[in-house]
Amino acid sequence: MTMIQSGKGFVDLFPPKSDVFTVIESTARDVFTRYGCRELRTPIIEFTELFVRGIGDETDVVQKEMYSFPDRKGRSMTLRPEATAGVLRACIQHKLLRQGDVLKFFTLGPMFRYERPQMGRQRQFHQINVEMLGASSPLVDVDMLFMLHRFLSEIGLTSLEYQLNSLGCPACRPAFQASLENHLRDANPDDLCDDCRRRMHTNPLRVLDCKVPGCRAVAQGAPVITEHNCAPCRTHFDAVIDLLGRSRLQIRLNPMLVRGLDYYQGTTFEVVSTDIGAQSSVAGGGRYDGLIRQLGGPDMPGIGFACGLERLAMLVPEQPEPGVDVFIVAQEESLLEKALEIAQLLRSRRLSVEFPYAQRSMKSQMRSANKAGARFVLMLDKAGQDQCSVQLKDMGSGEQQTLSEGHLAAYLEARIAEYSRAISRPGEQ
């Protein structure tokens, strides 16, 4: 039989890396809940039309990266390439959006994009998304950035760069786009690289952050988006900058910051790392004030962001192996049933317990105990017919004592509680 392996860009996650994901996810739940966000879960398959309308039919994501297929009735379905469209669809469908209310949700799960894999990029990847709907105040923008910063800090990521920009709104962006395109048209085409000669038509903003020297020179004299913003956009953005300026959060203004999805307007931001390869962005988001209406909902503002779990996980150190509280070893086969019984008793008292499922030599069992990271080993031995003696060994000190079966659970609970306190004390903040 030939072996079947996973598809390109679909990766298996197992310990210890899977533990890193668990830590990131539970930290996210904890932090986001403190900011009033509730968890939402939406389907990973939606009608293709949702993404075409939401993300924009001109975007690369929609044009060439979606996993789309007809279902049995011939309707085009798509594995979600991002989360926002689905979350908004759900809120609209269930009439959760009412004037005056602010809704704050987070959601987490797999996304799918058909791309060539590389470092920090897979075809199935995982995101944590946050959406705050119904409030247009700069206070929301800033609170969301604070929340993102707190989350990233609490998973231990302190040397990330936070970038901020304002993309303008439907009132002012077209004029800026036009003047940028003029600037690029006026430049000598020979100064631009091949990619940029194409980009100046497809996505002119991208020319601004091209690394080729000639393009950078052209970009130098290009119009700056934040200088072309209309008065309301400018007022909003200034307020965001002002509020951030009074906080400890360091943010770099980056007028070249562009987002790949059409729905972004106004405040946009991105968090980047220099340590994870070319795909350096670990989180990104911004305002999408027209999107809810565009998806058939009320005219309400919204803002959100997404974090790439795989990219975060590259930066988070692996967790120490958990280690089992108690490992039970048995001198002879007849005692294995006793081990099962004691294990159940101890586990009901919230201790983690393992024992070998087959009779092996004492040496072998002890090796297993050591490998399992056991803090204590219980050694069962025959003591007359129907009698069993229990010895408890502390694997740290090597000390050993005889215990009566009746006192086992209470005694171990106390010892392990004491043990955990000693371990957690140095880490307390």
Added chain:
RNA sequence: GUGGGUGUAGCUCAGUAGGUAGAGCACCUGGUUGUGGCCCAGGCGGCCGCGCGUUCAAGUCGCGUCAUCCACCCCA
């Protein structure tokens, strides 16, 4: 979609001018420790990615193919 790198034991990698494969770690067993860790001895484990070709002979050379990685593009 485009470019480049890499594919030898579970993992990390050696493999000399082509002569039918090796290390370290891991794993298993045993010795020494009261009964684990350290140490010692032994053992398990490889169609050298796959196919075709050159050759008396290919892990080693050529072609093709598949997989994987990195980068471009784009994005979290």
